[in-house]
Amino acid sequence: MIVLWNALVLHARWGGMVKDRGLAALAIGGNIVTGWSDRGRVVDESGGTSQEAKLYLLDNPDVHQWALDHELLTTTREELLEDEEIIRHDVEFGAQQEAYDAIQGDTDEGTQEQRREAFLALPENAGFRDDLRRRKAHTFGFDDDVVELYVDFNNLTDKGFARDRFRLDNSRLDLALTDDAVMGDGAFVAVDPDMVPDAEHDRLLARWDAQITTYEDDIPDSHRLVSNTAERQRLIEQDRQRLFLANPAFEQDYQRFQAHGKFIQPQFVEDYVAYYGLPESGSARDRYLKERPDFYAEMQAKLEWTGVIDFSKVPTEKFEEALGFYEALPKGSPRYQYRANNAWFDKEGVALGKWKPYNPERYTPTDPIQAIIDETERRLEELEEAARGWR
Structure with missing residues (x-):
């Protein structure tokens, strides 16, 4: 019915134009008739004040201007442009916006904020998520290029330091995010570049x-x-x-x-x-x-x-291994005899401050002492072999 009514109104006004202004008025007729009829179909489906009807006028400024000129509409183009972002968002993402708004209160599945973030994180909601962030960015008064940076920034993971690096690489966004006058209580703390690890x-x-x-x-x-x-x-x-x-x-x-x-x-x-x-x-x-x-x-x-290592006291790997064997020997003559048999070991131990140089007059080598050394070495080899078997 609305399409028919629009057509009748258009026919009557068009007839008046022809009568008052002559055939020259017909020069604007063809496209306007089609455009106005198309708008009528949108109005039939969604309503005259719907966002869909407003979007049609935004996308067809010639039809809109014609309707204003002939007092068929009163909403100016400036008024539509002021709300353009909201209009386009509502038309494209109306169903998702409704589902997002329906997520209310805390449940066993998480807080309202957590559940809404989970909804936005769904792959099928990527466009809705970005558009929602664009709208939020515009409420801060960001310039268009900063708006897109804000969207990209929020699409980065909040784990690690990706967002901090992005801010360091995009100073205009960072200036906006840290401006109390722009962000109010939500202003970000400045990023210290010395505290941001690499990628x-x-x-x-x-x-x-x-x-x-x-x-x-x-x-x-x-x-x-x-x-x-x-x-x-x-x-x-x-x-x-x-x-x-x-x-x-x-x-x-x-x-x-x-x-x-x-x-x-x-x-x-x-x-x-x-x-x-x-x-x-x-x-x-x-x-x-x-x-x-x-x-x-x-x-x-x-x-x-804060400590300083005295590298002169760090043993060689060879000495450290031999020291393990040395300390497995009984204290006294067997250990002293081992040092007698291994002059390099005795010398490094002296350099490390572990003992005084070997004195051949202190102990006299005997077969029983050597036997103890040999037996200790055999047992350590058995233990080493067993350890290798457990690895």
Whole structure:
């Protein structure tokens, strides 16, 4: 009926124009008749004041102007343009907006905010999500280019430092986000570039997110209830080692993740991985640092090590292995005889400050002492063989 009524009104007004102004008025007739009739169909489907009807006028300014000129409509183009973003959003995403607005209150599935964020995160809602953020950006008065930066910024994960790096790379957006006059209570804190790790940190986080969370945060309640600190830590470390065994590539990548998070320079990251791959007990780590003074300086600076290693007191690997055998011998003559048989070992022990030089007048070598040394060596070899079998 509305289409018919519009056509009749148009016919009557057109007839008046021809009568009053002559055939020249017909020059605007064809396209206007079609356009006005098309608008009538939109009005039939959605209503005369619907967003769909307003969008039709926005997209067909000639029809709109003609209707204004002939007093068929009163809403000006300026009024429509002022609400254009809302109009287009409502027409394109009306169903999604309705579903989004229907998410109210907290439930067992999460808070209202969490549930709405989950709705926006659905792939099929990507366009709606971006448009919603554009509308929000416009409420802050952002320029068009900053609006799109704001949309891109919010599409980045909030895990890691991707958003901080984006702000550092886009100063206009960052200036807007940190401006109290623009953002009010929602103004962002300025990003300290010295506190933002490189992109590799976030790449590793994305790859091992679940494992990192388990390693760092998922401590069973049964462990937390253990009152003995040392035992509690032993249980936690035991679980962490199991996690590494279940994910062999994760162990080294976790150390890389840590290195990037501590701002270790890229050229030292693999040294960091190798260093923490060495046993904590013994002197292997100190030897590694002794052989790499630049890496040692980097670790002192970035990890704020306050102690200074006296590398003159760091034993060689050969000495450390021999020392294990030496300390397995009974104290007294057997140990002294071992030093007599291994002058290099005795000399390094003196240099390390472990003992005074061997004095041949102190003990006289005897066969029973040598037998003890030989037996100790045999037993240690058996233990070593057994240990290899368990690996």
